[in-house]
Amino acid sequence: MSQFTLHSAQDTLIACIKGEIDHHTAAGISSDLDAEILCRMPRLLVMDFSAVSFMDSSGIGLILGRRRLMETIQGEITVQAVPKDVARIIKLAGINQIVKNSEVKTV
Amino acid sequence: MKAINKVKCSFLSLSVNEGFARTAISGFTALLDPTVEQLADIKTAVSEAVTNSIIHAYPDKVGVVKMTAMIYADNTLSITVSDSGKGIEDIAEAMKPMFTTGNPNERSGLGFAVMESFMDTLKVRSKPGKGTRVTMTKKIQKKQG
Numbered sequence: 001m002s003q004f005t006l007h008s009a010q011d012t013l014i015a016c017i018k019g020e021i022d023h024h025t026a027a028g029i030s031s032d033l034d035a036e037i038l039c040r041m042p043r044l045l046v047m048d049f050s051a052v053s054f055m056d057s058s059g060i061g062l063i064l065g066r067r068r069l070m071e072t073i074q075g076e077i078t079v080q081a082v083p084k085d086v087a088r089i090i091k092l093a094g095i096n097q098i099v100k101n102s103e104v105k106t107v
Numbered sequence: 108m109k110a111i112n113k114v115k116c117s118f119l120s121l122s123v124n125e126g127f128a129r130t131a132i133s134g135f136t137a138l139l140d141p142t143v144e145q146l147a148d149i150k151t152a153v154s155e156a157v158t159n160s161i162i163h164a165y166p167d168k169v170g171v172v173k174m175t176a177m178i179y180a181d182n183t184l185s186i187t188v189s190d191s192g193k194g195i196e197d198i199a200e201a202m203k204p205m206f207t208t209g210n211p212n213e214r215s216g217l218g219f220a221v222m223e224s225f226m227d228t229l230k231v232r233s234k235p236g237k238g239t240r241v242t243m244t245k246k247i248q249k250k251q252g
Contacts, residue, residue: 022122023125023158026213054154057155057217065213089217089221
């Protein structure tokens with residue numbers, strides 16, 4: 001069972017990630033998502049975190065690893081709809097610039 | 108100060124138990140009536156400590172991870188996560204943000220930085236070949252009104 005749903009429009013691939021992101025779940029998410037990225041070759045990957053209920057630093061690794069992959073295929077990555085608790089760890093990691101500010105949830 | 112409540116659990120260093128550890132600490136922390144944010148901080152810090160033991164203490168085998176949590180009269184929560192794994196040679200280096208001996212493509216090296224930032228205090232003791240013990244505390248202020 002995949003822990004994300006995909007939507008694509010033109011050159012953009014949107015991955016809506018669901019549930020808890022930790023070391024246990026991140027491995028499956030990254031390998032499944034990488035396979036989709038390499039198959040679809042999007043110009044822009046959007047990781048949507050609106051349905052993420054928990055994230056530890058494994059989620060930072062998940063974002064950075066996908067950013068690296070997108071770079072290798074000359075694409076870009078943004079993160080959107082970040083819940084407040086998840087936003088704090090993204091800020092701590094110093095990768096705020098990857099988040100599309102207009103869509104950050106400020107609940 | 109003497110603890111007024113205490114729980115202990117031990118579990119195998121399987122990654123599926125990271126979620127168990129968070130659920131267990133959430134249940135105990137709930138006794139202190141924390142805010143949603145405080146609870147998220149504690150769950151995240153525990154997740155980091157337990158993940159460290161699972162990934163780094165027992166890289167090639169399954170070992171035992173122990174978690175002890177205590178509540179003190181002043182509403183301080185203390186959590187100790189320990190293992191009998193390979194230990195840390197250089198704690199100061201291990202605690203540097205972005206330092207990791209794990210797969211640099213997937214591991215951010217932020218575990219200790221998260222624990223430090225989300226908890227009030229963090230103490231790490233380790234002996235190479237013997238294991239590591241991480242103790243962190245957080246005071247849960249009583250809600251106003």
